[in-house]
Amino acid sequence: MVGFGKKLRERQIPEWEQYYIAYKPMKKKLKEYAAQASLSKDNRQRVLREFSLMLDRQVEKTVLFLLDQQGQLAQRLANLADQRTMIEKNVEKEERADDGAHTDWLIEEYRAVGKDLLKLLRFVEINATGLRKILKKFDKRVGYRLTDDYVATRSNHPYSQLQQVFKHVGIGAMVATLSRNLAELESSKESLSFYEMPSTPSFYSQEPVIKEIKAAVDRLTNSTNFLRFLGQAALLPREDTVSAEELPQEEEYHPLSLALNLGNTFLYMVNTYIIVPTADKYTVALHVAPTVCGVVIGAMAVAQLVSSVYFSAWSNSSYYQPLLFSSVMLLLGNIAYAVAYDYRSVTLLILGRLLCGFGSARAVNRRYISDCVPLKMRLKASAAFVSASALGMAAGPGGAGLLTFDTTIFGFTVNDNTLPGWVMAIAWLLYLVLLCATFKEPTPSYPSSRKKSKSKPTPDLSVVRTSRSGVSAEAGLLDPFLPQDSTSSNKDTDSDDEKSDEPANSIGEAYGLLTASVKVQLLIYFMLKFAMEILLSESSVITEYYFGWGIKQVALFLGLLGLTVLPINYVVGSYFSNMFEDRQILLFSEIVTCVGLVVSFRYGGIPYTMTQYISGALLIFVSAEVLEGVNLALLSKVMSARLARGTFNGGLLSTEAGTLARVVADVSITLAGYLGTGRLLNVTMLPTVFIGVVSVIATLATYNSMF
Incomplete structure (x- = not known):
């Protein structure tokens, strides 16, 4: 079997060998x-520092060469633009039709630039693959998780060099220039009228060199970004660095x-x-106002405020027991x-939803993935967690539309109102x-945080600091390439999470660790969840009042909304995140959410139409979904390293x-x-x-601190 190193050498361009x-x-x-079979603490810091x-x-070395080559290609495109302008002026001045020779020459020159751009992309692809491979080998052979921290600290800063490897805005601009000019030149060569000229996207898909460039960019940027985007949205608690022997193994x-x-x-x-489609x-049916459905739906969330805390603490000692209790x-x-329904009791109805909320084990679900899934599978498991949530969100209201039945079984009524309860029971x-028969409680030897000795010596803070994911590293080792401004730097130096690597012991202590940017992120999370809950919970009341929708129509509408989650996250995670910074997508999504809310208002005597409602709902829901993924990522x-692990972690704070x-x-x-009901829409919006x-x-x- 040919090793990666040999493959790397075979694919290299000889004259560029020194830049790989x-x-x-x-x-x-x-x-x-x-x-070195066992590394001491000092040697571990030396190894991490040396290798980083x-x-x-x-x-x-690679990035500076890449920028130099990009500059040369951009200059060639600028020269071709000048030459094309000069040729067109000469043709117009001589008042004769172009014989096609100049056009053919320009097309070939643009294609030559495209081929050189493709060569440069392959150079970047080989280096990006080499970087991923060597980091993976480090994690496996040395036994310390460096990959996530190295990539995070080197790429999160807006001026990071590593951004050049993963984002391709400059290359995208050159591709746009190439595709437009080639399309225009081919059209002029065929002497087509304005109405017959093909659009640039049409030509983009036909020109071979552009197709090859696009495929290279896709290979380079989209292989893991969607999974990584969803994985970050899971906001898993992360533990201290452990040796390879302590990590969960395949067996x-x-x-x-x-x-x-x-x-x-x-x-x-x-x-x-x-x-949601039937609560009102x-x-x-129980002889109370339809808007009481807000309390019925929200009762589950009220209980979840409490359950999130005790489930997070419970997961320190067991996974099977809290999942059993949840069920x-x-x-x-x-x-x-x-x-x-049969007891005609609103109190019992709300009590049922409270009990459901007390069974919310999302903290356990997150913690299980973080602690018990092998490192190489954790990203996929994190993405599966977010996907399962999204699919459940779509399947819930969508499935309610199929539950049309009306009968009595063992003296209990089974109809549209009670079926959701019976089906879920x-x-x-x-x-x-299934849980009792097949779930396997993980061995208690892992995770590390549960058995951590209370007498653990305090690290020398002049030498060691804790990275965002909880990995102890030598001071400065995992810092971004360029420092932040001195003000924020001083604040960071004085903050509690620099003074201790212990996780927070209470929600109050966790709140005290929040920086301004983290507080804003939590505010944004509050806002998007508030907007989505208003939209979803009152949808059945609003649509029945204005449009006369029944259960099936509401269920179909909400189900289709839910189905947009994964496609939207795919587009953002695979494409937009390569073109824009997270904070740019965040701000844009917030603005679009506000636009959707404004669209959803009912204005004066203007009739409120179905088109207006659906348009506003789509803007709110889709932008809020984008906002949630980017916000959590x-x-x-x-967030502080102390909030990245322990019971009172960032995941718990965001859930709360x-x-x-x-x-x-x-x-x-x-x-x-x-x-x-006539005022409900505007009063809540x-x-x-x-x-x-x-x-x-x-x-x-x-904004300037969000990176």
């Missing part, structure tokens, strides 16, 4: 590190247990939203929700049986912020209902717009 990443010497260095600095020099990994963990995530999200009808609570809660019963980069938003939104719907505008202002105020 020195893969072979770095691999040789890794063998030296691996030969070696990578820094290699990346710098310890239990795929069925992971599937059950993800199944809990999926079913919980289905359970959350399956009642259910409350009316039992959700089973009982759904039964209570279903039988409330059966689903959780089956899940409970950015939050994972800017989002859950609180849902509670406030659902209560707002019920309170606004007392003013009449007004505070949502206000929160959205405040979040935009806060983002602008902290």
Whole structure:
């Protein structure tokens, strides 16, 4: 089998040999590190520092050569533009048709530039692959997780050199210039009229060199970005650096247990939203106002505010027990929700939803992936966690539209109102049986944080600091290439997370660790969850009042909205994140969310149309989904190391912020209902717009610290 090093040499352009990443010497260095069976703490810091600095020099060498070559190609394109202008002026001056010779020459010259650009892209691709491979080998052979921290610290800063390897704005501009000029020259050569000229996108797909460039860019940028984007959105708690022997191994990994963990995530999200299309009808059947559905829907979120904390703490000692408890609570809660109809009890209805909320085990779901899935599979598992949540969000209301039945079984009514409860009760019963029969509790020897000695010596802070993901590293080792401004630097130096590497021990202590940028991220998360909850929870009441929609129409509408989650995240994670900074996408999404809210208002005597409502809802939902992924990805980069692990971690804080938003939104719907259904839309949208505008202002105020 041919090794990667040999393949790398075979694919290299000989005259550029000195500018490629020195893969072979770095691999040789890794063998030296691996030969040291057990590294002391001091040697570990030396190894991390030496290897990171070696990578820094290699990346710098490659990037500077890349920029030089890009400049030369850009100059060639500028010269061709001047020559084309001169040729066209001469042809016009002599008042004769071009004989095609100059056009053919220009086409060939542009194609030559395209071929050289393709060669440069292949140069970048080889180096990017080499960088990924050598980091992967370091993690495997040396046994310390360097990859995530190296890439994060070197690429998050807006002026980082590593950005040049992963983002291709300059190359994209040259591709646009090439495709436009080639399309125009081919069209003029064929003497087509203006109306017959092909569009640039049409020609873009036909020109071979442009197709090759596009394929190279796709290979370079889209191979892992979508998974990484979703993985960051999971906001997993991360632990301290451990040796290779302490990491979960393949033989310890239990795929069925992971599937059950993800199944809990999926079913919980289905359970959350399956009642949305019918909740208002259910409350009316119990002789209360339809807007009381806000309290019914929000009761689950109220309980989740409490359950998130104790489940996060419980996961320090077990995974099976909290998942078992979660299933039992959700089973009982759904039964209570279903039988409330026959007992004509709104109290029992709300109690059922509270019990469901007490079964929210999302903190356990996150922690299981972080602690029990092998490192090489963790990114996919994180993406699967986010995907399961998204699919559950779509399947919940969508499935409610299919539950049309009306009968009595064992004296209990089974109809449109109670079916969501009965169906979910059966689903959780089956899940409970599978959990008891097949779930495997991980061995207690891992994770490291559970058995951490209380007498652990305090590290020398003059030598060691903790990176964002909790990896102890020599001072300055994992810093971004360019320093932040002195003010923020001084603040960071004085902050608590630089004084200790211990995780926060309470929500109050965790809140005290929040920087301004992290607080803004949590505000944004609150805003987007508030906007989405207002949209979803009141949808059945609003659409029935204005458009006469029934359960099936509402279910179809909400189901289709939910199905946009994964495609939108794919586009953002694979393409937009390569073209724009996270903070740029964040700000744009916030503004679009506010636009969607403004569109959704009912203005004066103007008739409120279905088109207006659907347009506003799409803008709100899609932009909020984009905002959620980018917000959590950015939050994972800017939060303190002490908030990246432990019980009171960033994931818990974001969950609490989002859950609180849902509670406030659902209560707002019920309170606004007392003013009449005709005023419900504007009364609930007004505070949502206000929160959205405040979040935009806060983002602008902290924009320079968001990287």
